[in-house]
Amino acid sequence: MTMLGGVPILAAEEKPAAAPEGTTNYKGETPPVNVGVIGCGAWGREILKTLSTITFAPVVAVCDHYPAYLRRGANLVPKAEKYADYKELLANKDVQAVIVATPSHLHKEFVLAALKAGKHVYCEAPLATTIDDARAIATAAKKHPKLNFQPGLQNRSDKQIVNLIKFVRSGVVGTNLCGRAQFHKKMSWRIATSNPEREAEMNWRLMNATSGGLVGELGVHQLDIANWFYSATPVSAEGVGALSHYKDDGRDVFDNVSATLRYPNGIYFNYEATIANSFDGEMGMFFGSDAAIMMRERRAWMFKEADAPALGWEVYAKKDQFYKESGMVLKAGATKQDAQTAKAAASDVVDEKSGLQYALENFLINSYNLGAGVKDFLDTYGEGSEDDLKAFLKEQGKNREPAADYQDGYEATATAIKANEAILKEGKLEMGKEWFQLA
Amino acid sequence: MKLKTTYWTWGTVAALTLAVAAQAADSVRLTSKPGSKVSIDGTSSIHEWTVEGAIIKGAFEVEPEFLSDKSLKSVKSLTTDGACPKAEISIPIRSLKSGKQKMDEIMQEAMKATEHKEIVYKLTAMKVKGDVPATGTPVKFDTKGDLTIAGATQPCEMEVTMNRLDDGKVKFIGEKKLKMTDFKIAPPSPQIPGMDRITTGDDITIKFEWLTAPAK
Numbered sequence: 001m002t003m004l005g006g007v008p009i010l011a012a013e014e015k016p017a018a019a020p021e022g023t024t025n026y027k028g029e030t031p032p033v034n035v036g037v038i039g040c041g042a043w044g045r046e047i048l049k050t051l052s053t054i055t056f057a058p059v060v061a062v063c064d065h066y067p068a069y070l071r072r073g074a075n076l077v078p079k080a081e082k083y084a085d086y087k088e089l090l091a092n093k094d095v096q097a098v099i100v101a102t103p104s105h106l107h108k109e110f111v112l113a114a115l116k117a118g119k120h121v122y123c124e125a126p127l128a129t130t131i132d133d134a135r136a137i138a139t140a141a142k143k144h145p146k147l148n149f150q151p152g153l154q155n156r157s158d159k160q161i162v163n164l165i166k167f168v169r170s171g172v173v174g175t176n177l178c179g180r181a182q183f184h185k186k187m188s189w190r191i192a193t194s195n196p197e198r199e200a201e202m203n204w205r206l207m208n209a210t211s212g213g214l215v216g217e218l219g220v221h222q223l224d225i226a227n228w229f230y231s232a233t234p235v236s237a238e239g240v241g242a243l244s245h246y247k248d249d250g251r252d253v254f255d256n257v258s259a260t261l262r263y264p265n266g267i268y269f270n271y272e273a274t275i276a277n278s279f280d281g282e283m284g285m286f287f288g289s290d291a292a293i294m295m296r297e298r299r300a301w302m303f304k305e306a307d308a309p310a311l312g313w314e315v316y317a318k319k320d321q322f323y324k325e326s327g328m329v330l331k332a333g334a335t336k337q338d339a340q341t342a343k344a345a346a347s348d349v350v351d352e353k354s355g356l357q358y359a360l361e362n363f364l365i366n367s368y369n370l371g372a373g374v375k376d377f378l379d380t381y382g383e384g385s386e387d388d389l390k391a392f393l394k395e396q397g398k399n400r401e402p403a404a405d406y407q408d409g410y411e412a413t414a415t416a417i418k419a420n421e422a423i424l425k426e427g428k429l430e431m432g433k434e435w436f437q438l439a
Numbered sequence: 440m441k442l443k444t445t446y447w448t449w450g451t452v453a454a455l456t457l458a459v460a461a462q463a464a465d466s467v468r469l470t471s472k473p474g475s476k477v478s479i480d481g482t483s484s485i486h487e488w489t490v491e492g493a494i495i496k497g498a499f500e501v502e503p504e505f506l507s508d509k510s511l512k513s514v515k516s517l518t519t520d521g522a523c524p525k526a527e528i529s530i531p532i533r534s535l536k537s538g539k540q541k542m543d544e545i546m547q548e549a550m551k552a553t554e555h556k557e558i559v560y561k562l563t564a565m566k567v568k569g570d571v572p573a574t575g576t577p578v579k580f581d582t583k584g585d586l587t588i589a590g591a592t593q594p595c596e597m598e599v600t601m602n603r604l605d606d607g608k609v610k611f612i613g614e615k616k617l618k619m620t621d622f623k624i625a626p627p628s629p630q631i632p633g634m635d636r637i638t639t640g641d642d643i644t645i646k647f648e649w650l651t652a653p654a655k
Contacts, residue, residue, distance in 0.1 A: 024625040028544025388473035
């Protein structure tokens with residue numbers, strides 16, 4: 001990595017200093033929340049693996065109606081009860097929180113039943129593949145204020161990206177002009193199976209009847225960041241797409257897509273995805289009159305204009321070279337103190353935790369705190385008026401660990417669904433404000 | 440003869456019922472209402488800190504005159520030695536929030552919240568301090584009580600102000616400076632990666648606004 005002078009700012013872990021005499025080393029333990037996971041496909045198993053690294057996330061139940069997936073999921077959590085029928089998992093009183101990792105077009109049934117059964121719910125993103133389903137899920141979550149609902153928009157919990165957005169809110173970008181995001185990865189997106197009957201079921205992503213397409217399934221996270229970055233939802237979407245490379249395998253989902261979303265104040269954002277070429281991978285750019293921000297996976301850099309106001313810490317910033325440009329590294333947990341250490345200078349580690357781990361941890365912490373708050377309130381003040389409880393929960397909500405809520409989930413899902421619609425009809429859709437509002 | 444026995448029995452029941460009713464009327468019970476607030480302020484080597492909560496469980500039991508006689512002169516438990524209203528309140532430690540989950544967890548560990556889930560206060564003496572305004576509010580009291588934190592009990596004297604609110608609710612307000620070490624709590628000194636070790640000051644101040652209303 002080219003260094004352009006200055007001292008790098010990194011969140012490197014240092015060895016704890018020897019404790020001064022009389023000091024205590026309380027670490028604090030996060031109370032556990034019992035988890036049930038519905039859906040043990042590849043992503044469900046990734047979730048199970050991540051949960052196994054979290055000390056306060058005992059997985060007590062797993063469910064999949066396909067025996068081979070259930071077996072593979074259960075292998076990762078040998079102590080968990082195994083269920084082929086999700087209704088039995090929901091009837092298990094030990095399960096406090098449910099993670100729904102089924103195909104997107106099937107989420108609604110599981111989420112609605114889980115909320116009805118009094119479970120906290122983490123629903124993978126996108127929430128759904130139709131506006132009606134997404135709205136039904138978000139509305140149900142809204143109607144259960146005593147239960148924590150979190151869509152699987154993990155960036156909203158990822159310390160690296162939460163920190164970046166906070167930094168952007170300080171106004172460093174200047175006037176927002178435009179942005180773009182891309183996903184480039186050569187992959188068939190087809191899941192191989194020796195069981196022909198399972199073929200269609202497993203490859204739900206490849207058919208428009210069951211899939212949100214590339215923008216729906218992959219783009220939803222990047223479009224969510226655009227909504228978050230601009231604190232807005234789009235006013236229109238235009239798109240084009242084509243099935244060019246994988247056209248002979250029976251799918252009808254495009255393998256190359258491009259959509260332009262228009263945000264208020266003239267800002268536009270281009271999203272582009274292909275699964276037939278890998279060049280330049282996954283990245284996002286936000287352009288403003290004072291600086292451009294580049295995001296690559298979980299890392300970010302800032303490219304300042306020469307006439308932009310000085311920030312005062314440029315001299316400390318670690319810089320990376322991109323062809324003719326030099327970008328200042330933006331990183332959570334970076335302090336000037338860290339920058340003074342030799343280890344920090346050598347380290348190039350982004351974060352020891354994954355975005356998914358942050359998201360699941362925050363989901364469980366928020367679920368516990370909400371449940372505990374509701375119980376303490378009702379034990380102390382009785383059922384009383386609904387307004388008193390709502391006021392209490394609103395106040396308590398300010399202490400929520402960073403996480404997407406039902407509104408964020410609905411807005412990102414609706415943005416992705418409408419962008420996909422524009423791509424499929426190769427035209428322009430005006431997006432009414434009311435599309436993003438929940439009853 | 441049989442008839443007479445029955446009369447006796449009914450008479451006994453009636454007498455008992457009256458006695459119970461009379462006893463019940465000896466006190467009114469004010470119970471916690473939403474809108475109660477509690478906070479603990481402290482210091483550390485990096486900045487001052489505060490945890491806040493909105494849960495205060497408990498009840499205040501006192502003679503019925505407490506509600507009718509705003510001068511409180513006829514309320515013996517608040518004016519004569521040896522008598523005292525009954526009050527026991529508790530605050531779940533997990534309901535105290537700093538806004539930072541990790542800080543909350545460190546506080547809960549320091550306060551041994553797994554074994555001792557609540558801060559408990561039991562009133563042992565409460566006497567009107569100074570004059571009671573004609574409106575009956577605000578009134579100051581000198582109070583004594585037993586305060587239990589992390590399983591350790593210490594006597595606790597403090598001045599408490601009572602406000603009678605327009606809607607019939609009664610708010611008790613007070614604050615008390617304490618030392619963590621008096622309750623056998625070692626002030627936390629957590630090590631956050633990338634920072635100097637943080638040390639917490641021994642002195643803390645607990646403040647409360649306990650909103651109550653007569654139980655129906």
